[in-house]
Amino acid sequence: MLNIEHLTVEVDGKRILNDVNLHIGEGETHALFGPNGSGKTSLLFTIAGVPKYKVRSGKITFKGKDITDAPMDERAKLGIGIMFQHPPVLRGVKLMDMVRISMERLRDKKVSDDEVRELAKKLNLEGFLSREANLGFSGGEIKRSELLQLLAQRPDLVLLDEPDSGVDMVNIGLVGNTINELLQKDLKTVHRTKSGLIITHFGNILDYVRADKAYVMMKGTILCHGNPVELLEEIRHSGYSECLSCLRR
Amino acid sequence: MLEAVMVEEIRRRAEAAKDKKAAYGNDVDLDKYLHDVPIRERITTLGELSAGIRERALTIGMDASEAYRSGSFFQHDQTVLISKSMQEGLEVMDINEALAKYDWMKDYYFKLVQPDQDKYTAYSATHKVAGYFIRALPGAKIEFPLQACLYMGREGMIQNVHNVIIAEEGSELHIISGCTSDAHVTQGVHIGISEFYVKDNAKLTFTMIHNWAENLIVRTRSSTRIGKNAVFMSNYVCMKPVKDVQMYPSSIMEGENGVARYNTVVVALKGSHLDLGSKAVLRAKGCKAELIARTISMGGYIASRGLIEGDVPDTKAHLECRGLLLSDEGTIYAVPELLGTVQGVDLSHEAAVGKINEEEIQYLMARGVDSDTATALIVRGFLEVDIEGLPPALQAEMKRNIELGGKGM
Numbered sequence: 285m286l287n288i289e290h291l292t293v294e295v296d297g298k299r300i301l302n303d304v305n306l307h308i309g310e311g312e313t314h315a316l317f318g319p320n321g322s323g324k325t326s327l328l329f330t331i332a333g334v335p336k337y338k339v340r341s342g343k344i345t346f347k348g349k350d351i352t353d354a355p356m357d358e359r360a361k362l363g364i365g366i367m368f369q370h371p372p373v374l375r376g377v378k379l380m381d382m383v384r385i386s387m388e389r390l391r392d393k394k395v396s397d398d399e400v401r402e403l404a405k406k407l408n409l410e411g412f413l414s415r416e417a418n419l420g421f422s423g424g425e426i427k428r429s430e431l432l433q434l435l436a437q438r439p440d441l442v443l444l445d446e447p448d449s450g451v452d453m454v455n456i457g458l459v460g461n462t463i464n465e466l467l468q469k470d471l472k473t474v475h476r477t478k479s480g481l482i483i484t485h486f487g488n489i490l491d492y493v494r495a496d497k498a499y500v501m502m503k504g505t506i507l508c509h510g511n512p513v514e515l516l517e518e519i520r521h522s523g524y525s526e527c528l529s530c531l532r533r
Numbered sequence: 534m535l536e537a538v539m540v541e542e543i544r545r546r547a548e549a550a551k552d553k554k555a556a557y558g559n560d561v562d563l564d565k566y567l568h569d570v571p572i573r574e575r576i577t578t579l580g581e582l583s584a585g586i587r588e589r590a591l592t593i594g595m596d597a598s599e600a601y602r603s604g605s606f607f608q609h610d611q612t613v614l615i616s617k618s619m620q621e622g623l624e625v626m627d628i629n630e631a632l633a634k635y636d637w638m639k640d641y642y643f644k645l646v647q648p649d650q651d652k653y654t655a656y657s658a659t660h661k662v663a664g665y666f667i668r669a670l671p672g673a674k675i676e677f678p679l680q681a682c683l684y685m686g687r688e689g690m691i692q693n694v695h696n697v698i699i700a701e702e703g704s705e706l707h708i709i710s711g712c713t714s715d716a717h718v719t720q721g722v723h724i725g726i727s728e729f730y731v732k733d734n735a736k737l738t739f740t741m742i743h744n745w746a747e748n749l750i751v752r753t754r755s756s757t758r759i760g761k762n763a764v765f766m767s768n769y770v771c772m773k774p775v776k777d778v779q780m781y782p783s784s785i786m787e788g789e790n791g792v793a794r795y796n797t798v799v800v801a802l803k804g805s806h807l808d809l810g811s812k813a814v815l816r817a818k819g820c821k822a823e824l825i826a827r828t829i830s831m832g833g834y835i836a837s838r839g840l841i842e843g844d845v846p847d848t849k850a851h852l853e854c855r856g857l858l859l860s861d862e863g864t865i866y867a868v869p870e871l872l873g874t875v876q877g878v879d880l881s882h883e884a885a886v887g888k889i890n891e892e893e894i895q896y897l898m899a900r901g902v903d904s905d906t907a908t909a910l911i912v913r914g915f916l917e918v919d920i921e922g923l924p925p926a927l928q929a930e931m932k933r934n935i936e937l938g939g940k941g942m
Contacts, residue, residue, distance in 0.1 A: 334895055335891075335895070356898035356899055357898040357899075357901050357902055357904065357907075360898065360899055360900060360901035361901045365899075366899050368896065368899070371896055372890060372892040372893045372896050374893055374911065374914060375914055375915060376911075376913065376914025376917035377910055377911065377914040381910070382897075385900055385901075385902060386900050386901065389900070389901045416914075433900060437900060437901070
């Protein structure tokens with residue numbers, strides 16, 4: 285599904301990703317661990333095509349197509365969906381509009397308000413549809429609003445940036461269930477076609493969403509990979525400082 | 534009929550101010566324009582207007598079918614072609630007719646706007662004038678909007694308009710007032726004086742739509758007196774090219790718990806000079822005002838002014854000037870002013886001028902929207918202010934305008 289080879293990325297002339305290699309197969313969910321500033325979000329934004337992330341070398345292919353230089357909207361149309369951790373406020377553009385845009389793009393026909401409302405019910409967001417997108421939303425509301433838009437978009441590759449941060453105990457289950465729906469976790473492994481890459485700082489979301497593989501990212505590069513549960517335990521036990529001296533590097 | 538002594542007093546003051554420059558905006562040499570224009574023939578139905586005029590009028594909300602309208606007024610150059618009320622409790626007539634009919638007009642005519650305010654009011658007071666007199670009788674609830682059109686059809690003319698609008702106690706009235714010009718008219722000046730009286734417990738909404746020509750100059754002078762528990766809402770929309778507009782309408786709030794709201798939505802295209810503002814003076818307990826301006830420059834100049842004055846305690850008002858620059862050639866000058874003269878006033882303002890945030894475009898692109906459509910969506914969202922009484926034709930026109938504009942960026 286997604287193949288990243290020797291990816292080096294700069295922002296404003298500063299190198300932030302260095303020789304990153306990553307392969308996510310169809311139906312797989314991968315988790316990305318790493319301390320603040322290690323480059324996790326930058327990797328997601330680079331995959332999504334945010335223009336300020338300049339690819340200096342390497343290649344990104346998605347479904348066999350080289351998308352290294354493709355604009356964001358083209359990547360979205362190909363099936364890449366991203367959850368923003370800090371989405372901008374869109375004055376005058378309602379959450380209803382955002383959801384509708386994604387739904388219509390997917391179905392290629394007009395979508396009624398009722399259809400949008402029906403989808404919003406899943407995330408308890410009916411009351412937010414008439415509000416301007418992200419204006420005054422709490423941390424947890426932003427997560428749910430982002431997930432709602434992804435549900436509408438139905439991407440083949442879901443990029444999730446800390447879906448568990450700022451979400452209270454009541455809603456974390458809902459967030460987890462929605463991610464599982466996006467990633468077709470109800471289907472048998474062989475039947476899944478949707479893939480995911482989840483950034484998580486503390487790993488809480490992995491109590492709800494099962495990942496197949498995990499990576500540790502530090503200083504702009506992927507240091508190691510392994511079983512998500514084991515890696516997380518090691519990080520929780522020894523912290524990231526151990527990773528720097530780890531023999532598996 | 535106005536008493537001779539009052540007419541003389543107005544004339545005397547106006548004469549003294551005939552060269553007085555306005556406080557804001559470019560100075561206009563009125564001598565370069567036609568002062569006298571021939572009278573046009575009156576009509577009995579809007580259907581008698583030519584198809585071309587009807588089409589132009591529709592862009593500013595004047596619907597010849599008169600569906601969902603309570604009355605119509607149409608002034609062509611200096612002639613009132615038609616004025617009619619279709620609902621009991623609503624009066625619509627030529628201002629000259631009202632002056633002849635009602636002695637009490639002396640208490641309303643040139644009372645809120647002064648003849649010696651500047652050379653434009655002075656011109657208006659000393660030349661042949663037309664305009665509308667609209668009045669909702671006490672307690673009358675006029676459900677559908679009244680439509681008024683001020684139409685310029687003669688090259689190089691000065692259209693001189695003086696309107697008096699009265700919402701009597703407990704009444705409710707909605708007006709769509711559009712100004713436009715014939716497709717062939719390239720030059721001209723429109724001078725418009727409007728005096729609004731919103732009496733106790735009355736509600737008046739006034740939506741003014743401009744669709745002029747590239748070289749037209751507009752000077753309007755308007756003021757509103759707002760009574761106890763009365764509500765006045767004024768909307769101004771101008772999405773089309775115009776050379777030079779200057780106006781700074783004001784509301785004097787003299788009754789307790791009065792409400793004033795101004796919404797200004799304008800786009801300045803290259804070559805346009807718009808000096809706009811709105812003002813509210815809160816002089817009674819419990820009064821509230823909200824002045825909102827959304828301006829976009831696509832190469833033109835915009836001054837977006839606003840002034841709130843709180844003179845008594847327990848008053849609250851907010852002023853918002855937001856400007857979006859969609860061209861490096863454009864200028865937006867936001868001037869929000871607050872003046873509190875006693876303790877216990879709650880006045881605030883918010884002003885922002887800038888370009889579209891790239892992150893907003895990227896956010897939409899991440900959902901599969903192309904860059905042009907994303908820009909148009911953001912611009913449309915920016916201009917989205919809830920405006921009551923906007924006709925569907927104008928809404929469609931606005932939408933088209935914005936989308937076309939967005940494509941060029």
